[in-house]
Each structure stands twice: as structure tokens, then as C-alpha cells.
Amino acid sequence: MVILRKMEKCHLAEIVALEKICFSNPWTYEGYRFELEDNKLAQYLVALKDERVVAYGGMWLILGEAHVTNLAVHPDYRRRGLGEVLMRCLMARAYGAGARCITLEVRQSNRAAQKLYEKLGFKGVGYRRGYYSDNQEDALVMWNEDMGSYRGGSICPN
Numbered sequence: 568m569v570i571l572r573k574m575e576k577c578h579l580a581e582i583v584a585l586e587k588i589c590f591s592n593p594w595t596y597e598g599y600r601f602e603l604e605d606n607k608l609a610q611y612l613v614a615l616k617d618e619r620v621v622a623y624g625g626m627w628l629i630l631g632e633a634h635v636t637n638l639a640v641h642p643d644y645r646r647r648g649l650g651e652v653l654m655r656c657l658m659a660r661a662y663g664a665g666a667r668c669i670t671l672e673v674r675q676s677n678r679a680a681q682k683l684y685e686k687l688g689f690k691g692v693g694y695r696r697g698y699y700s701d702n703q704e705d706a707l708v709m710w711n712e713d714m715g716s717y718r719g720g721s722i723c724p725n
Contacts, residue, residue: 633661
């Protein structure tokens with residue numbers, strides 16, 4: 568069984584290891600430490616299987632909007648709905664905190680992630696040219712402006 572929890576400092580070593588598996592330009596331990604301890608706009612969740620981090624996601628809440636910063640699922644746990652559950656929880660938390668829209672950037676080549684976001688009501692609205700510094704790939708900017716249906720659920724941590 569997978570359990571969702573608020574991300575804590577004790578999770579950071581596993582988060583950084585998963586970042587290196589999932590992303591070509593991973594965030595650092597110090598970057599995540601800052602998000603957890605110093606960034607008052609940030610909220611992050613982890614998915615734990617047998618007390619091990621198998622997925623995580625986070626966002627910033629800014630003036631009635633949410634901006635998804637990260638979403639990653641360990642390759643061994645993909646295609647099981649964890650990314651969708653994490654996104655739904657982030658959206659519910661954002662709505663509960665007063666956000667009425669949510670945005671994110673996704674690699675133009677990452678069709679699997681785009682399909683997930685489209686399933687959750689996101690729409691592509693433009694591109695950020697050369698957004699990814701590792702290979703200058705463009706990012707598709709996606710928005711969901713219908714947050715009213717995301718009011719939380721029993722699976723989402725407080």
C-alpha cells in the first residue's frame with residue numbers, strides 16, 4: 568500500500584536520488600531543503616511504499632494561483648496512477664488554500680505527462696522557448712482554470 572504524506576527533511580536523500588533517476592537536470596538537496604524550511608509559498612508531498620519514497624510532487628501557492636514545481640514517480644512505480652493521485656492531492660490542497668487556477672511547465676517531448684495533465688483538465692497555452700537548460704528543449708505551459716472540482720479527499724494528507 569502507498570501512503571501520501573507531507574514531505575519532510577528526512578525524505579530529502581531519497582528525493583534527491585529519485586531526482587537523479589527521473590530528471591536530466593535534477594534539483595539538489597539544498598534546493599529541496601530551502602523549499603521545505605524557507606519557502607513559505609511551497610507545499611510538497613511524498614508517496615511512500617514500505618517507508619520508501621516512490622513518488623513526490625510539489626507546488627508554490629502565489630496570489631490565488633498554484634504553480635506545480637515538481638512531479639516524479641520512480642520508474643518501477645509508473646503507470647499505477649501515483650502521478651494522478653499526487654496531482655489530484657496537490658490540486659485539492661491548492662483549492663483549499665484559495666487557488667482557483669493552477670499552472671505548470673512540461674517538456675514538449677513528454678507526451679505521457681501531458682496526457683496526465685490533460686486528463687486533469689489542463690490545457691496547453693503556449694511555450695517557453697529553450698526552457699530546459701540541459702538541452703534547450705521548449706516547455707509547454709499548461710493551465711487549469713477550473714479548480715472547483717478539486718476539494719480534496721480522504722487519501723490526501725492534511
